[in-house]
Amino acid sequence: xxxxxxxxxxxxxxxxxxxxxxxxxxxxxxxxxxxxxxxxxxxxxxxxxxxxxxxxxxxxxxxxxxxxxxxxxxxxxxxxxxxxxxxxxxxxxxxxxxxxxxxxxxxxxxxxxxxxxxxxxxxxxxxxxxxxxxxxxxxxxxxxxxxxxxxxxxxxxxxxxxxxxxxxxxxxxxx
Numbered sequence: 293x294x295x296x297x298x299x300x301x302x303x304x305x306x307x308x309x310x311x312x313x314x315x316x317x318x319x320x321x322x323x324x325x326x327x328x329x330x331x332x333x334x335x336x337x338x339x340x341x342x343x344x345x346x347x348x349x350x351x352x353x354x355x356x357x358x359x360x361x362x363x364x365x366x367x368x369x370x371x372x373x374x375x376x377x378x379x380x381x382x383x384x385x386x387x388x389x390x391x392x393x394x395x396x397x398x399x400x401x402x403x404x405x406x407x408x409x410x411x412x413x414x415x416x417x418x419x420x421x422x423x424x425x426x427x428x429x430x431x432x433x434x435x436x437x438x439x440x441x442x443x444x445x446x447x448x449x450x451x452x453x454x455x456x457x458x459x460x461x462x463x464x465x466x467x
Contacts, residue, residue, distance in 0.1 A: 294329060294375065319347035321402040321417075322377055322390045326457045329450070344463050351379055351387040354456045358448035363431030370422045371396050375450035380407060380436055380443040388437050393447070397422045407436045 320340060327335045340347060354377055361370055361378075372378065372393035380389040391401025400419045404412025408424035425445070426435045433442045 317347070318390050318401050318403045319351050319387060322392060323347040323350050323457070325392060326377070326450075326453050329454055330457060330461075343460060345460065348387055350457065350460055351377070351390045352385070353460065354448045354453050355379060355381065355385075355387070355446050357452035357456065358446040360432070361445040361447050363425070363427040365431075369397060370425065372399065372422055373447055373449055377448040377450070377453045379446045379448065380434065381446055382441070382443060388441075388443050394419065406438050406440070 320337065323340065323343075324335050324337075327339060343350070358377070358379065364370060372395070374393055374395050376393045378391050378393055378399055379387050382388045389401070389404070389407050391399050391404065391407075394400045398419055398421060399408075400417060401412070402417055403414060404418050404420060405414060408420040409426050410420060410424050412418035412420065427433075428435055428442060433444050435441070436443050
């Protein structure tokens with residue numbers, strides 16, 4: 293899998309096409325990266341309009357196939373599975389933010405403003421180290437997002453994310 297290699301290479305032109313109801317956000321960039329992995333060409337935001345559901349709903353469908361991350365018991369940092377989809381999940385069970393593990397310690401994504409100890413940039417790609425998770429006291433959740441709300445972090449292996457997207461594409465074709 294090479295989802296992590298595709299995310300930073302998404303062309304800025306992908307995100308400059310004005311589309312009503314389909315703006316650049318973290319979920320769109322992750323779904324586009326997974327979609328690109330399933331095809332031989334780089335998709336655009338217009339390709340998202342052909343999907344039977346929005347990017348946040350697709351990310352939510354991936355969650356049961358992932359595992360909850362937690363702070364290491366002792367010193368060190370979380371070891372990420374390269375190319376996995378990393379999702380910050382709200383208490384409601386909805387995805388608050390999604391990004392991709394580039395390797396065992398780096399995370400890349402778009403609109404990563406308030407999700408790590410070091411801020412990301414609006415409408416731009418940034419990378420963060422796994423040490424930048426702001427763990428809550430028991431280490432099972434993080435304080436992140438605007439307002440610093442509590443989120444759990446789910447890591448979905450790339451192969452599982454790809455399976456979910458392929459199922460979504462099959463549902464879209466059967467309509």
